[in-house]
Structures are given as C-alpha cells and as structure tokens.
Amino acid sequence: MKKEKKKDKFLEEDLELEEMKKTSDLVFKVENLNLHYGEKQALKNLNFVIKKNEVTAFIGPSGCGKSTMIRCFNRMNDLIPDCKIEGDIYYYGKNINDFDVSSLRTKVGMVFQSPNPFPMSIYDNIAYGPRCQGIKDKEVLNEIVANSLKKAALYEEVKDRLKESALELSGGQQQRLCIARAIAMEPDVILMDEPTSALDPIATAKIEELIFDLKKEYTIVIVTHNLQQATRISDVTVFFLLGEIIEVDSTLKLFKSPSKKETEDYITGRFG
C-alpha cells in the first residue's frame, strides 16, 4: 500500500532486498571491522553476524564499544568527525555503504537511551517519517499511526489524545512512542541503545514485553547494561570488552556457563 508511494530509488533497492531476504537469514554480517575515533581505536577487528527475527544483546562495561558498534549498523558514525571505519558490514549481503543512507535508516530504525519525541503531537511524531517519504493521503497516514501505536502497545493509552503533545506522555510512554515512530517506517531491524535505562521497573517491563512481541516481525539489536534484561529478552548475547568481542553465544548458555574467563568475571560482577 505504501510501497507505491516510496521514491523510485527506494523501490529499486527494496526489490533487490526482497530477493536477498528470500535466500538469507543473515541480516547483518560484520567483517574485520575496525573503528578509530582519531587516534583511539574503539572497535578492534570485529567479526560476527546478526540473524533474522532474533534479539541480539550487546553487553559489556562502559566504553567497551557496544554503542559504537550498534551505531555502525545504520551509519550513525558517519556524522562523527575523525571517525575512521575499516572493514565491512553487509546488510542482507549488500555493503551498507552502497545504500542511500536515508534508505538504510528506513530499514534499520533506532531507539535511543532517553526517549526523544519530537516537540509535536503524538500523531505527528509517528506521521513524520512517512510524510518525509511522500505519503500525504490522510487515510493512509491514519492507518500507519494507528498500526504503529498498536504494535508499540501504546494505542489504547493514547488513542483519545493523538493531537496532544508527545511531551506530555510519561517517560515509558515516550519511549514506546519512539519505538512506534521507528515501526512506522516499516523497518526490518530496530536498534535499541539502552532503551530502558531511564525508565522505572514497570515501564521497563512494558518495553521488554514489547520487544518480545516485536521479535516475531523484526530483528532487534539491543545494547543493555542490565544483564537480567539481556537474559530475559535476547536470544544471542555478544560480550564486548575494550573494543573487542570476547564471546558470542546463545544467551542462556553465555549466562549459565560462559566459555571465557573475562565473560565469567564480568557477568558475575568480579570486574567492570
């Protein structure tokens, strides 16, 4: 329904991607990735994959490169001066640098640590992205807004006040609004950088439930400092330390019997 409304270049890329999606369940493939901020090397020779419809959690002490890595997926680091990236990231087999960056970010949405709704109405927050893509039809927009809010488990709470400012929502609601805003773009992947660190336990539980539901449709990569959260919501966990990946494994295995001593020491609180 919306596809016809997208720009031609997006359509072409979409068709190409649809073909690739049929043959692969590897959403991202990271190969020999090195990243420097000026002199400082933030990521060291990373090699791993992100699989379709899985929740992958990035854990590790502060400054270990988790957020830097997650920002590579939708090329957020492109904007940082002095940031030099070597190596490749493939999105369904195609190098992310070969995508138009806004097209990539349509497919790879992002939710940040603190909720950052635009200073406009709840409705306009969600409709903003689709409108930028040229969708003008009110009925189509209404449907996108309602569906996105429903998927983000926020619709029932805000359906009667869609025209009110998003800034009046609670922190937890604002974060779900940001997730709805990402969903409105029909992404494949949702990147979440510590999405619950600013929320109370109830709002956190709601976001976690939401992630569990979203997993059926989307691939999710989440940075979290909350190890229990990683065990609850993720299928795969990647442990970062000083810019390196120490261990990647199924979450339950990693938290029950990690293979590496560094992982063991970190998750049992012996350091970090």
Add this chain to the structure above:
Amino acid sequence: MKQFETELQKLNLYLINMADSVSGNITQAVNGYFNRDTNVIINDDLIDQLEKVIQEQCVDLMVSFTPLARDLRVILGILKLITDLERIGDHAEDIAIFSNALNKHEYEQLEQVKEMANIATNMIKLAIDAFVKDDLELAKKVIAQDEKIDKLYFTLLKKLMDTKGLENEVIVYHTLILRYLERTADHAVNVAEWVIYIISGYHKSNPDGRFTYV
C-alpha cells in the same frame, strides 16, 4: 560481590556441617552393627534442619543477587546435592534399623561391611572437599571409587547366598544393610557429579552441551 562471597562462605560451612553429620550417622550405624547393638538410634534432625537452612539461604541469594554463570551454578548445584546428602542421612537410619534387628540373631559378621562404609563415607568427604577446593580431579576420583563399592556389594551378596544354614532374617537384614551402603555411595557419586557441574558447567544428564536447565 564481597557480600555474595561472604554469604557463599556461610553456605559452604552449612554444607560441610551437613556432610559431616551425614557421614557421622553412617559410621554410627555401622559401628552399631559391629558392636552387636540392638538399640542404636540415629538422629537426623540436624541434617533435616541444615537442609532447610541451606535451601532458604540459596533462595535468598537468588533473590538478592540474581546470580549468573558460576555463581548461578553454585546455587543450583548445592540445591541439588543436598537432596542426595539428606537421602544418605535416611540410609544411615535404615542401616541402624536393620542392624538393630539383625543383632537380635546369631550370625557371623561380614568384616568387609566396614570397608564399604569407610569407602562410602570417604567418598562423601572427598566430594565436599572437591567443592570447597574447586577441584575437578578430586570430584572425578569420587566417581571412580564407586566401582570398588559395587564389587564389594556383589561379593558380599554372593557370600550370603553361598553360606549354608543362615536364618532368613540374617540374609534379608544383611542384604538390606549392604544395599543401603551401596546406595550411599551412589548418592556420593551424585554429589560429585553436581560438584563437577558447579566447577565446569558440565553435567552427565546433559552430556552434549549446556543448553537445558543445567
């Protein structure tokens, strides 16, 4: 993490205490056999109490610290192995009951019962030592000793069967005493297997990986 370590130390002490009580009761029951006592009473209240205290402590630690990796395995492993220790405690009582009954009859004592009891109690001690010292090889040694017990068990059973003119009661009570000693060693093996799980993450119930609840 210091608080968790301190709490874990307390738990270790309770566990050592429980293992000592269990072994002590086995020894007391077997001594009754050799002393031809007819009124040995084994008190396993302390063992039952320690089991409860350890269980509660484990649950408290899980709630307070939500342990992961080895910390999680320690708690799970202890929760599992105390069931085996408690069962050994029950067997000490069983041995005393049948030894009391046996001693009301005339019979020739089986010297090797002492050897069986010594090996079994030593297995319990070594399994707990392996846990305290984090010693994988020691835990494996405990498992290897079970073979000696099994051999003695079958040898003694055969001896009972081959001895002519024994009263039925003597054969049955003896068989049960031997059976409970053999089971004691089996439970010590289980304890050692949980210790191996705590140390390495491996449990024989799940040999190819660590993906199930263990």
